[in-house]
Amino acid sequence: MTATSKTRDFAEITFYEGADILTLDSRQPLIRNGTIAVAGDRILAVGSSADLAFHGVASRRVDWSGRVVMPGLVDGHSHLFQSLGRTLGDGLSLLPWLEKFMLPLAAHVRPEDAVAIIRLAALNSLLNGTTSIIDNHYAPVDAETVVALATEMAATGVRGVVARGIFGPMVEGGRRMNCDPRLFRYSSQEEIEIMRDCLAAHPTGGLVEIWPMPENIVYLDPELIVACSDLARKHDIGWQAHCSESRFEVEIFESIHGMRPAIWMEREGVLSDRASFAHGIWYDDAEVEVLGQARANVVHNPICNQYLASGIIRLGPLLEAGANVTLGSDGTAVGGLSIFEAMKAGLLLQRIRELDPLATSAELMLELATRRGGRLLRRDIGQLRAGALADFVALDMTGLAHQPATRLATSVVMAGLPPVRDVVVNGDLVVREGRSTKVDQEKVLADALQATASLIDRAGLSTLAKDWVVPRYSVG
Numbered sequence: 001m002t003a004t005s006k007t008r009d010f011a012e013i014t015f016y017e018g019a020d021i022l023t024l025d026s027r028q029p030l031i032r033n034g035t036i037a038v039a040g041d042r043i044l045a046v047g048s049s050a051d052l053a054f055h056g057v058a059s060r061r062v063d064w065s066g067r068v069v070m071p072g073l074v075d076g077h078s079h080l081f082q083s084l085g086r087t088l089g090d091g092l093s094l095l096p097w098l099e100k101f102m103l104p105l106a107a108h109v110r111p112e113d114a115v116a117i118i119r120l121a122a123l124n125s126l127l128n129g130t131t132s133i134i135d136n137h138y139a140p141v142d143a144e145t146v147v148a149l150a151t152e153m154a155a156t157g158v159r160g161v162v163a164r165g166i167f168g169p170m171v172e173g174g175r176r177m178n179c180d181p182r183l184f185r186y187s188s189q190e191e192i193e194i195m196r197d198c199l200a201a202h203p204t205g206g207l208v209e210i211w212p213m214p215e216n217i218v219y220l221d222p223e224l225i226v227a228c229s230d231l232a233r234k235h236d237i238g239w240q241a242h243c244s245e246s247r248f249e250v251e252i253f254e255s256i257h258g259m260r261p262a263i264w265m266e267r268e269g270v271l272s273d274r275a276s277f278a279h280g281i282w283y284d285d286a287e288v289e290v291l292g293q294a295r296a297n298v299v300h301n302p303i304c305n306q307y308l309a310s311g312i313i314r315l316g317p318l319l320e321a322g323a324n325v326t327l328g329s330d331g332t333a334v335g336g337l338s339i340f341e342a343m344k345a346g347l348l349l350q351r352i353r354e355l356d357p358l359a360t361s362a363e364l365m366l367e368l369a370t371r372r373g374g375r376l377l378r379r380d381i382g383q384l385r386a387g388a389l390a391d392f393v394a395l396d397m398t399g400l401a402h403q404p405a406t407r408l409a410t411s412v413v414m415a416g417l418p419p420v421r422d423v424v425v426n427g428d429l430v431v432r433e434g435r436s437t438k439v440d441q442e443k444v445l446a447d448a449l450q451a452t453a454s455l456i457d458r459a460g461l462s463t464l465a466k467d468w469v470v471p472r473y474s475v476g
């Protein structure tokens with residue numbers, strides 16, 4: 001139970017009434033004209049409005065007739081601060097994208113820029129139906145800034161994790177990837193000490209937690225990766241790393257260590273259900289097997305993987321082996337943001353990869369974005385059932401863009417960006433009729449725009465802000 005819920009009046013029971021509810025509970029997947037009763041931070045009951053026998057106990061009733069209600073979406077991997085450079089790296093593949101654009105930008109981000117942009121990006125996610133985010137923040141990463149960002153995220157009303165980016169000392173993998181040396185500023189020991197400071201100042205169990213994120217299995221000191229895994233076990237939290245996003249990273253790792261990344265991790269004993277790996281595109285059969293046996297998490301970022309032309313995840317084999325595959329956006333700087341878009345893109349990519357329309361389904365993508373996301377976050381979210389944490393969203397699917405909606409799950413997934421009207425997180429109505437109830441949206445936007453303009457100037461990236469790039473095969 002969170003600090004927020006302890007202070008809330010438990011006598012108050014809110015009924016959200018009259019909606020069609022996609023519960024993600026296989027015992028009763030769709031409830032027409034249903035009601036969700038919420039007390040404190042938990043769901044008290046879910047059922048048809050006619051069947052719920054205790055209407056009299058509601059202290060507040062909210063009419064959601066015509067809405068479609070579903071569990072809040074989980075963005076299992078993002079970089080909220082990268083919204084500062086949104087659109088600038090377009091047309092670059094991963095290595096030049098990092099080298100020419102993102103790492104120089106990251107090296108110039110000040111704490112106040114990070115605070116301004118995290119407010120905007122977290123709010124933007126909420127307004128698009130994402131109720132939980134794992135935010136890999138890596139610029140800047142002093143304890144004070146990281147704790148401030150966790151507080152700012154929670155202030156918007158979103159649930160999640162600030163996954164503190166850890167680089168440690170420059171090692172061979174970083175040199176081969178041409179990583180910007182300015183990001184490798186702390187020793188391994190200093191990185192772990194800063195993590196301990198973060199966890200002491202911001203204890204786990206609240207709306208937003210802080211986890212360690214050794215940035216990439218390829219360019220981190222191997223001992224530091226093991227230390228992050230140990231730290232996560234000790235504090236009973238998760239940890240995340242980028243892994244096997246592009247083919248060349250795997251080649252670099254293999255040439256240095258003589259084996260592939262997941263096999264190395266298995267031998268080091270760091271694979272478990274508290275480990276999660278962003279992307280995980282280039283795992284071979286043996287790697288899929290060890291990840292599955294360990295019940296490790298793999299976060300699939302289908303929009304980013306297309307934007308950077310990185311490849312297509314082996315979704316079926318990973319799930320079959322027992323891995324917990326979830327969805328992520330990877331942030332707006334790689335075209336991501338909405339997990340609704342990620343569900344649609346993920347569904348289509350697998351069908352074309354396998355040349356099989358049965359390779360995936362709307363229902364599977366909904367599970368990845370909700371129930372499996374809850375498992376990744378280690379929280380009781382992702383299903384609408386009595387006793388679960390109250391994280392859910394209400395969509396308006398009544399417009400002609402979404403009608404007829406005869407198969408509701410397919411309608412929601414294929415809509416791309418369905419209109420999100422209301423959002424409840426931890427029992428709290430944080431978005432009402434498409435606007436935040438927690439922060440001043442206009443001020444959040446103005447502050448973020450100001451931070452962006454000054455950063456692009458300072459980082460010398462204004463040449464990337466082009467008015468028009470003549471396309472290949474242009475009509476002239």
Ligand SMILES: [Zn+2]
Nearest residue numbers: 079242278330
């Ligand atoms: Zn990422």
